[in-house]
Every structure is written in structure tokens, then in C-alpha cells.
Amino acid sequence: MKKSIVLIALAVSIISCNQKAADVKEIKTAYVDTSKLMEEYTEAKDLEAKYKAKSEEMGRELEAEINKFKAEASNFQRNAQANGQAWAQQKGAExxxxxxxxxxxxxxxxxxxxxxxxxxxxxxxxKVKKFIKDYGKKNGYAYVFGTGEAVSILYAEEKYDITKDVTKLLNDQYKSEGKKEEGDVKAEAKKELEAIEKKK
Incomplete structure (x- = not known):
């Protein structure tokens, strides 16, 4: 009798464990390599290029001012003795x-x-986080993890990597939204430079 009770308890325990394991297997998970996503996402590339161009444009104008200053400083050193101490002090302060x-x-x-x-x-x-959330819901994922610089997952089978799908869909969405014209970016950079010039 005791043996049959132990066997029944053991059988119930095994069935219970199998049921829990079956429940766990039904959870659908995936991950996105966020570093790779940002390297291949067209909007991220465009944003980087936009600010690189803007920085170079603004830097060129500032560099012209710096070169002018260096020329004046060089002239100052050559003319300091010839023009006297009072001139040198005034020009040095300027x-x-x-x-x-x-x-x-x-x-x-x-x-x-x-x-x-x-x-x-x-x-x-x-926008990317919202997109991934919507993508996860639409495709029946219980969890979508992120990997990359801030690693939140230590191991994942590659079959759960949805980075390529997400990147492609984000790029398609970005293209359909329409990108800013390059002329608009240059016009913005020019306005910024003009604003800096006015502040001087």
C-alpha cells in the first residue's frame, strides 16, 4: 500500500513537472542585437551623417575665424616692439x-x-523601442530581449535572433516616411552658422 501511494505521488509529481515544462516551452522569445541594429538602421546612419556634415560645415567657418586670429597674433608678435608697449598691451588684450x-x-x-x-x-x-514592442506583440513573442553594449541576455540560439527582420522592417518604414532632402540639411546648417556669426 505504501509503495503504491509513493508511486502515485511520484507519477503526479512527474506529470506536474511535465505540465510545467510544456507550459514553459510554449513561451515564444527572441532577441535583437541593438548594436547591430543601430549600425544597419538607415535612419541612424542618416542621423550620424547629418550631424557629421553639420559639424564639418560649422567647423569650417569657425576654423576660418581661428586662422584669421592666428594671422593677427603672428602680426602682433612681429609689430609689438616697433609700436611700443602701450600698443602691445592694448592689442594683446584684444x-x-x-x-x-x-x-x-x-x-x-x-x-x-x-x-x-x-x-x-x-x-x-x-520609435525603435515602440516598433520592437509592436513587432513582438504582432508576432506572438512573450519576450524580446536586447543585446549589444548593454547586454541583457547571456545566451540565445541564433534562431531566436530577429535583428535582421526588425532592421529590414524599420528601414522599409523609414523609407516610406520619406527622408529629409539633403538640401534641407545644408540649409539648416547654414542657418546655424549664421546664428553663430550674429552672436559674435
């Missing part, structure tokens, strides 16, 4: 002030570019 202004302008430009790029990047990341 050059020092201009150098400081150029430094502030460079810092302001970098800060502005970082801030603008940060806002657009945050918006893009939010």
Missing part, C-alpha cells in the same frame, strides 16, 4: 579677448550639436 570668444563659440557649437543630435537620437530610440 587678441586675448578674441581668443576667449573663439573658444566660447567652439564650445557653444559643440554643445548645440550634441543637444540637437541627442534630441533626435532619443526620438529615434523611442
Amino acid at each position: 587678441l586675448s579677448k578674441r581668443e576667449q570668444q573663439l573658444s566660447y563659440a567652439q564650445e557653444a557649437m559643440l554643445r548645440q550639436l550634441r543637444q540637437e543630435q541627442g534630441v533626435e537620437a532619443d526620438s529615434m530610440v523611442s
